[in-house]
Structure formats: structure tokens, C-alpha cells
Amino acid sequence: MSQGALPRIGGFSLAAKLRDFFLLTKPRVTLMVLWTALGGAWLAPGPKGLRTIGFLLGTALIVGSANAMNCWLEREIDAKMERTRNRPLAAGRLGAGTALIWALVLWVGALPLLYFFGNGLALGLGLAAWLIYVAIYTPMKRVSPLALFVGAVPGAMPPLMGWTAQGGGLQGGGLVLFSTLFFWQLPHFLAIAVMREEEYRAAGLRIVPTHFGLLRIQSVAWSLALLVTSIVLIPLGLGGPVYACLAFGGGVALLLACAQPLEEGDVERAVKEWGRRVFKVSLLYLPALFGGVGVEAALQRLLLF
Secondary structure (H helix, E strand, O other): OOOOOOOEEOOEEHHHHHHHHHHHOOHHHHHHHHHHHHHHHHHOOOOOOHHHHHHHHHHHHHHHHHHHHHHHHOHHHHOOOOOOOOOOOOOOOOOHHHHHHHHHHHHHHHHHHHHHOOOHHHHHHHHHHHHHHHHHHHHHOOOOOOHHHHHHHHHHHHHHHHHHHOOOOOOHHHHHHHHHHHHHHHHHHHHHHHHOHHHHHHHOOOOOOOOHHHHHHHHHHHHHHHHHHHHOOOOOOOOOHHHHHHHHHHHHHHHHHHHOOOOOOOHHHHHHHHHHHHHHHHHHHHHHHHHHHHHHHHHHHHHOO
16 A cells, blocks of 8 residues: 555545445435524524534434435335435445444434433434334335325424424424424425436335326425415514515425426426426525524524623
């Protein structure tokens, strides 16, 4: 081995191995989850600081564990789809046993952080989200389209965890954030299902649309529910003008994207274009909305001094 070169393990460099362990946690998904958890923690009453940082680290670990378990359970399915076939397990760069141990190590590491930097309620919510995602949602995707709604529950849990970790209970702002994120996921993942319909069918996954007209009606209904729910923070005194503009403007934009009829011409191409448009709008909506949560919370704290 030349001087300065990284050691190699089983034909792969150490850096590549570490990167694959990191990729098992689905870092982009984990980062989005942390953003929503931070929004809940920031909005909740109570001081922020080391406790918030420790809680977010625990959240990152338990989310990373759930994602790694998902990769472990779906390694054969991932190998059949273009979008996922290069994941470490599907591509054969990591062994199944190694990935399972990694997921369990992350899970064990998350528990004391969620408890000591949060509380028992935050830990319980985190464990419930992990269990629903790994043990119910992941296998259910192969047998029923209803898995979409089951999967939206753990996906909506992080802001509620953040709220409760900072001393809030199962009420008020935490439940509104939970409901907002729940409704956001439905049109977002329906759009993904439209774009990846052939891959999902080939892999045996049942979260696929069967009729575009019904799918568009569902997407409009969920985006309307999202718009109404997100605005509830305002009468609760947890959202001001910045948040109101983002919630209303972003909600209307997503609603219009879902309601837009298909373009003329090739129907299959038009349906996928509809899915791409809804996906892009929903992807911009979420970080903007929770950014508004943070801005409003910061402004409220400044006004107290």
C-alpha cells in the first residue's frame, strides 16, 4: 500500500466502507426528518441548547436505524429498481449481517439520547415510529396500497417528538405539526408512485396508483387538508405573518399543482409530468414551512427581550 493511501477491506477502501454505512441511513431523508424535528423542538416552550442538540442526535440515530433496517428488509426489492439498485446492500457492497448489526447499534445508541435529552414520552414516540416503519409499513408495501397511510404515521412523528422533548405534551402545536406532516406525505408519495409506477410494479410493491382520476382527487383532498391544518398554528398563537404567508402560499401552490389537469398528448407522459410537478412543489413546501416555524419562534423570543 502506497504511503498516504487508505487501507482496504475486502477489496474496498475504508473510506468507501464508511460511506456505505452512512448511505444505509438514507442521509437525505434523515436530514429532512431532523429539520422537521427541529421545527417542533424550536416551537415548543422551554429553553433550547445542549438538550436540543442531544435530542436531535438521538433522533438522527433512531431514524438512521429505521432506514438501515428498511434497506436490510428490502435488499432484494431494491436490486430490482433503478432508483435503488446502487444502495450498499442491493449492490452487494455490504453484507446483510453487517447491515443488520449496524442498524441495531444505531437503535441502541439512540435510546439513552432520546430519554436523557428528551423524556420518556419522546422516547416512546420514537420507538413507536421505528416499530411502525420497520415492522408494519415496510412489509405492508408488498400487500396493500393502504401502506401509504401507515407509513405517513412514523413520517409525521419527528416534529411531535421535538415538541414533547422540549416539555410539550400531546396537544397544541405538536399535534398540529404532526397532522401537517401526515397530510403532506400523502400527495408527496403519490407523486413519487406515479413517477416510479413501472419500477414499483416490477418489484412487487403495491403503493401504486390504479386510476389517475381517483389519484388526483385524493391528492387534491390531502393537499386541502394540509392547507387547513397548517393554518391552525396561527390561532394557537404559534404562527405569525411570516409563517402565515408560507403556509397559505405554499399550501395553495401544492393544491393547484395537484388539481392541474393533464396536458394534451401522450397520456402516460402527461401523468408522469403531473407527478414530477407535484413532487417538486411538495419538496419545496416542507423545508420552507418549517423554516417559517423557526423564523416565527425566533421572532417571538426576540420580542420577549
